[in-house]
Amino acid sequence: MSDDFHKALMSLPEEFRRGLRDITPLSLGVAVYGLAFGLLAASQGMNTLTTGLMGALVFAGSAQIVAVERLAADAGAILAVVAGLALNLRIVLMTASLRSELSGRPLWQIQLGVHLTSDENWVLMHATRNKGEAAGYWYLVGGGTSLIVVWIISTALGAAFAQSLPDLSESGMDFAFTAAFILLLTSLWKGRRSFPPLAVSAMIAASCAWLLPLDPSWGLIVGALAGAGFAGMQHHG
Structure with a gap:
């Protein structure tokens, strides 16, 4: 069995295997995040199967958490879905930037790439390129494959063992993933020109969250669009 698995793994594109390997530290953080989501889902009456299926079909950690939190606050199913979709609009911008990676590929590969695109493997792909290493479509998919498998398993386990697991937020373990992602973002820094769009x-985003009567997730979307627009003007100006 192990020999067959090794042969199957080695038959995959080399970039896929590197993406699978390089994402490992973040995948470990996703596991903790997934357990925390599983606990949250179980508290709202979701069983193991439903939680695992949601992870596989939606595969959007922050959006899933926002949606379930809205349900917990009795906001209703429609508002929960809208909040999740709003937070996930950033994926549209991210996948739009993958035009060169997706162009000319079969439809199933395009759909696979889009579904497996997340903050983590998208940033890792660009960070790897900034180091002068090759990182394209299969690198992205390799990282995404690791993330989605870990996400499904950890969320399902969190829901299954909700009664025996401690509240991870009390120990701060749920922040481990965020901290690792922030560290990864620093590799995209390209000098002083990178600061204005980020600022x-x-x-x-902060102004929208504090001053407008909107869900905080909308502030993230508006902030991302504003930063992207400023970066575009900066580049072409």
């Missing part, structure tokens, strides 16, 4: 994005 604009942060200020707009």
